[in-house]
Amino acid sequence: MSKVFFFNIPFHGHVNPSLGLAQELVKKGEKVIYYGIDSFKEKIESTGAEFRSYGDEFYLDDSFVTYNLTELFKVHMELTELIMDKLLCDIERDKPDYIVHDSLATWGKCAAAAAGIPAIDTFTTLVLAPDGFLLTIGFILSFAMAMITNIPNVLKIQKIRKDLKNKYNVRIESLVDILCNKQGLNLVYTSDLFQPNRQALGNEYKFIGPTSMFRKEAIPQFNIDKRGNRPLLFISMGTIFNNNREFFDKCTEAFGNMEMDVLMSVGKSIHIPSLSIPENFKVKPYNEIPQLEVLKECSIFMTHGGMNSTHEGLYNGVPLIIIPQQQEQAHVAMQVVRTKSGICLKNSKITPDLLKQSVEKIMSDHSYRENALKMRDSFIDAGGPERGVKEIFTYVKQKKIHFSVSEIGG
The missing domain is CATH 3.40.50.2000 (Glycogen Phosphorylase B;)
Known part of the structure; x- marks a missing residue:
């Protein structure tokens, strides 16, 4: 049995699709420690995973809405800086074998890199460019305008990037990487058929199909009241x-x-x-x-x-x-x-x-x-959580072999 740290952002649209994967990992004998906020505790524990709070410093919740890209970047960078010491202390104490993190959980990729642990990225959105982010004309224009009109946010982001590099030797290559966090294995919760331009993406992207329907809904009995055969x-x-x-x-x-x-x-x-x-x-x-x-x-x-x-x-x-x-x-x-x-x-x-x-x-x-x-x-046909776990096991095994060879070579 391996131990897994699972990092996500506390939004229904990101937690719900992850629950099927977490549940399948538990089913296969893994000990899953899933980080979140208290409002998602019951959902997370319904998978058999152990819930662990990000702590009082973590201020993001599902009431957060912004259309300002620099504000979004800043929040994810601030949160990463705020909780990095806690996450690394937890890693040192619990010694997880690998990490699974959402593509928006910047702290997941940073913690894995700082600790030297294999990590898997999960995408709840479509992948619309080879680098894994929504690089369309609309996004590029919005991005450019946001940079020009929000200089204080940009300066704050750059300062945190520098601090993370100096303190943890963690490099965030670009602003886009803050909201992409690509890894050697990236599980995408859709199918090849629904994914646009699938042929432009590398083999490091595995399309395992949607998984949010594998969650358990804690809602009382509901009567739909359909009348005969009416639509x-x-x-x-x-x-x-x-x-x-x-x-x-x-x-x-x-x-x-x-x-x-x-x-x-x-x-x-x-x-x-x-x-x-x-x-x-x-x-x-x-x-x-x-x-x-x-x-x-x-x-x-x-x-x-x-x-x-x-x-x-x-x-x-x-x-x-x-x-x-x-x-x-x-x-x-x-x-x-x-x-x-x-x-x-x-x-x-x-x-x-x-x-x-x-x-x-x-x-x-x-x-x-x-x-x-x-x-x-x-x-x-994409395979769902079962396929996702198989891909994870294969990848982690390959990474362990690579690390072992590197140690012998060193």
Whole structure:
């Protein structure tokens, strides 16, 4: 049995897909010590892993939202500097055999490098460039503008980079590397078929398929209330972009008179009794809806295009209507359109008529359902957590042989 340190960032979109991998590692006999914050303790422990807190200095949680790239870089660098001593002390005491870290957990790569331990990177997003990050024209322009207009953040980031190099002999090659953290083995939670430009990526990327559906949802019994054979439309904008009252009002206007049932998930700040809810609607807070179970029953899934939600819909062969709320979701929506398993709507163009027309288009054109089923098959064929663990074991074994040879040679 080997010991594993698992580092992640405390967001549902990153923790949920990791749980299947952590659970499979435990199943195969590994002792997994999974770092997080207290709000994710129950989820993490449900895999059989040991939960360990990042500590009081770690200030990031799932309420953090920013569209400022330099602020994002700064936060990840600050957190790395804040907890490095703690992580290295834990490594010295517990002596893990290897580390698994999320692509955004900069401290995971830095701690592994400082301690000389094999590490595996996991991607919850699409890999859109050979260096593993979203280097599109839109990103490059946003990146350049952010650098110019946020000089204090840039100076802070550069200072921390220098301090990490001087204190721990850890090199962060570029700003992009802060949010990529590529390793010799990078597990990507999607399939080759859904990944754009797969041929441009090296063999160090292994596409193991989505894994968020392997998590356990601690939600009470839920009655979907489907009426006969009528189609079910499920509307959910995720856990962050779910408090837009105007959007929900457009949905009730668009679908109130249609011959279908509608289940709508809303955020905690939405006062449900204040909504004008049609007879064919059921509206609940997002944390009261077992999404994995609902998706097994629904005909169309309207979503913000988060990677987990998109994967979970397609894993059930459900066509998607995606309304992206930020750039990463727009990239996901592009792949849904490319694979013809759904359609994408611009948030700024949303009207009740457009929403209704989009649902009617999906319902009348059965090719969307057929293509969603093709994506489902590609996800299953990718191998999931079991394949991911096999790749990890192979890689760690190779690294140990390499280290042993190096020691003999030295």
